[in-house]
Amino acid sequence: MKTPKYLLLLIACLFTFNAFAQQIADSSFLVRGFAIAAPRPDGVADFVKFINEELAPRKVNTLILRVDYNYQFKSHPELRDSIALSKSDVKKMVEACKKNSISIIPQINLLGHQSWAxxxxxxxxxxxxxDENPWVKVPLTAAEYKWPNADALYCKSYCPLHPGVHKVVFDLIDEITEVFEAKAFHAGMDEVFYLGEDKCPRCAGRDKAVLFANEVQTIRDHLAEKNQELWIWGDRLIDGRTTGIGEWAASYNNTWRAVDLIPRDVVICDWQYDEDNQTAVYFAMKGLRVVTCAWNRPKVAVSQVEDLYRSRALAGKALKGRFYGIAETVWSSPVQFLNGYYGKTVSPQGGDNTPWNTFKIMFGKAGQLDQAAVSK
Known part of the structure; x- marks a missing residue:
């Protein structure tokens, strides 16, 4: 008995609909992120406007906000910046993100980046x-800071084995994740040059990879008590010498071996700015979810977006979900970024190589690939 034509047509329509639904579901699974410093109180209104008018239309679903000490902490008011966000300021951003289905992940730099210049x-x-190495003194003026220097001073670190450090750090994490209503926390942990120093009474002689991994585990375990995820930058987990990536976007002090020691549920933000080193594949093969991060090179960002979609299309079931998404990262203040974005200032030195241009081109490319997938 022949199947009626209308039934064949119905089956074909259902198949097409299911394929379409799968494309949409696959696209929505991806992290589409934007990472930037949290605004100061007088910049909150402009930032909320940017969330509504620029992030939301590009389907950005994850906002990583570097808060650090730009919040009026109640648990440790002594650590507040002199001008800091109030709870009311934070809730304005939280509500804007809720309205647009954007998850906020607050960041406080932990372990490294405890000084700058x-x-x-x-x-x-x-x-x-x-302080991991209090004998190294931060210069009195910015003019006195030069890299390289005799102390190999880039940024200071705290000592992960100091008995008092985690009580303070965890208080800050708990307060900041609560006010931002966050399900995840970003601990930074990039560019850690000082760790396991020979003169440190607690860390001397210890394996730097183990020290790094243990700090990741300690922070992760604290967050897990409240069903929250840990996100970190990935540079310290890459062998800078073997890969040729170098000591900035990868590790020269052997912390890279920690990649096999940290929990598999930590999310890695993999920043490779100047070249598309395809390190996302490395992290995915290690069993970690990875978000590929761009900054100010549009061509590199486009290549990274294409890598992400290609990897997810070609990978097997186990690997596919580990290619977790993309994010644009900004390393200036929100005011500087927004001025560039809206054309209030220009960057003649950078030309097209600016974070705001990269942001537009990167998410434009992602939108094209989404549309192409749906139209197949």
């Missing part, structure tokens, strides 16, 4: 006993 961060400024 001639400025010591609030944690070591208030609690100098946490």
């Amino acid at each position: 001639n400025k010591t961060g609030m944690l070591l400024k208030i609690y100098p006993e946490f």
Whole structure:
């Protein structure tokens, strides 16, 4: 008995609909991220406008906000910046993100990045006993800071084995994730040059990879108690010498071996800015979810977006979900970024190589690939 034509047509329509639904589901599974410093109080309104008018239309679903000490902490008011966000300021951003189905992931730089040039961060400024190498002094002025230098000073670190550091750090994590209503926390942990120093009374002689992995585990375990995820930058987990990537976007001090020691549920933000080194494949093969991060090179960002979609299309079931998404990262203040984005300032030195141009081109490419997948 022949199957009626209308039934064949119905089956074909159902198959097409299911394929279409799968394309949409696959696209929505991806992290489409934007990482930037949290605005100061007087910039919240402009930032909320950017969320509504620029992030949402591009289907950005994850906002990583580098808060650090730009919040009026109640648990440790001594660590607040002199001008800091209030709870009311934060809730304005939270509500804008809720309305647009955007998850906020607040960030506080942990372990490394406890100083910058001639400025010591609030944690070591208030609690100098946490310093991994207090004998290295931060220069008094920015003009005195030069790299390289005799102390190999780029940014200071806190000592992960100091008995008092996690009590303070966990108080901050708990407060910031609560006010941002966050399901994940970004701990930074990039560019850690000081770890396991020979003169440190606690860390001397210890394996740097183990020290790094243990700190990841400690932070991850604390977050897991509240069913929250840990996100970190991935550079310290890459062998800078073997890959040729170098000591900035990868590790020269052997922390890279920690990639096999950290929990598999940690999300890796893999920043490779100047070249498309395809390190996302490395992290995925290690069993980790990876978000590929771009900055100010549009051509590199486009290549990375294409890599992501290609990898997800070609990978087997186990690997596919580990290619977790893409994110644009910004390393200036929100004011500087928004001024560039809206054409209020220009960057003649950078030309097209700016974070705002990369943002537009990267998400434009992602949108094209989404549309192409749906139209197949």
